[in-house]
Amino acid sequence: MYFLQSDVSKLMFIGSIGMITLAIGIIVFVIMHQRKVIRYHIQMKTLEAEKQQLLLNASIKFQEEERQRIAADLHDDAGPLLATARLYLNENLVNLDKPAQLQNIFSAKQIIDDAILLIRNISHSLMPPTLKNFGLETATTDLFQKISASGSMNASARFHDYRLRLHSEQELLLFRIIQELINNILKHSNSGFIHLTQNANANFMYIRIHHDGKGIVQAEFDKLSQMSQGLGLKNIASRLRLLKGRILFEIDASHTYYKITMEIPKV
Numbered sequence: 001m002y003f004l005q006s007d008v009s010k011l012m013f014i015g016s017i018g019m020i021t022l023a024i025g026i027i028v029f030v031i032m033h034q035r036k037v038i039r040y041h042i043q044m045k046t047l048e049a050e051k052q053q054l055l056l057n058a059s060i061k062f063q064e065e066e067r068q069r070i071a072a073d074l075h076d077d078a079g080p081l082l083a084t085a086r087l088y089l090n091e092n093l094v095n096l097d098k099p100a101q102l103q104n105i106f107s108a109k110q111i112i113d114d115a116i117l118l119i120r121n122i123s124h125s126l127m128p129p130t131l132k133n134f135g136l137e138t139a140t141t142d143l144f145q146k147i148s149a150s151g152s153m154n155a156s157a158r159f160h161d162y163r164l165r166l167h168s169e170q171e172l173l174l175f176r177i178i179q180e181l182i183n184n185i186l187k188h189s190n191s192g193f194i195h196l197t198q199n200a201n202a203n204f205m206y207i208r209i210h211h212d213g214k215g216i217v218q219a220e221f222d223k224l225s226q227m228s229q230g231l232g233l234k235n236i237a238s239r240l241r242l243l244k245g246r247i248l249f250e251i252d253a254s255h256t257y258y259k260i261t262m263e264i265p266k267v
Helices: 002-088 091-095 098-126 129-134 136-149 168-188 218-224 231-243
Strands: 154-159 193-200 204-211 246-251 258-265
Touching: 002 098, 091 098, 129 136, 129 168, 136 154, 136 168, 136 193, 168 193, 168 204, 168 231, 168 258, 218 246, 231 246, 231 258
Parallel strands: 154 193
Antiparallel strands: 193 204, 204 258, 246 258
16 A cells, blocks of 8 residues: 555656646747747848848939939030030120121020020939829820830720829829839830739729730849849839839739739828
C-alpha cells in the first residue's frame, strides 16, 4: 500500500512537472511568436517607409529634371533670341536714318515674336491649354485622336461619367500619368490598338487602358518602379500617391491584350 501511494505521488509529481514544462513551453512559444510578429511589423514599416522615400525621391527628381529642362530651354533658346533683339534696339538706333531704323525695329519684332512663341510652347508643356481650358476628357480625347491620325495604330478614348471635373491639379497629375503610360506603350509594346475608357461611381473614378502589344503585369510594375532606371514608372507611382489612387497592370485570360486600371478617389 505504501509503495502504491509512493508510485501515485511520483506520477503526480512527474505529471505536475510535465504540466509546468508544457505551460512554460507554451509561454515561451507565444513570446517568441509575438516577437516574430513585432519584428515582421517593424520590417514591413521599414519597407513601406523606404518605398515612400523612393516615391518621394522620384517625384523630387522628376521636378528637378523639369526645372533643369525649362532652365536649359530658356538659357539656350530664349536667351540668345532676346540678346539678338537687344542688338537691333541699341542706343545707336536713334542715329540711324529712317529706313534703317524701321528695318532694325522690324527685325527685332520678328525675333521677339519668336521668343514669345518659344516661351508659350514651354508654358504649354507645363499646362497644356486644352487641359486647362476644357478639362481632362477633351485633352485626353485630343491626344488619342492625334495618335490615331498618325496612322500608326487604332486609338480611341471614351469618357462615360465625367460630368464634374476634378481639380486642375488633379487633372494635370492624371493627364501626365496617362501621357506616360501611352508613351511607354507607343515605345515598347508594338501595339495595333490602344483604347481608353472612363467610368465612375459615387466614390471612385476608373480609367482603363487596353492594348494588344507587349505589356507588363503588376509584379513587374512593382519591381520596375523600385529600380533606379525606372524613372517613368516611379513618376507614375509618385503621382498616383499624390492622387491617393491605385493602379493595376494585368493581362487578359485569353492572353490577347493587356489592361491597365487606375482607381482615383473622388474628393
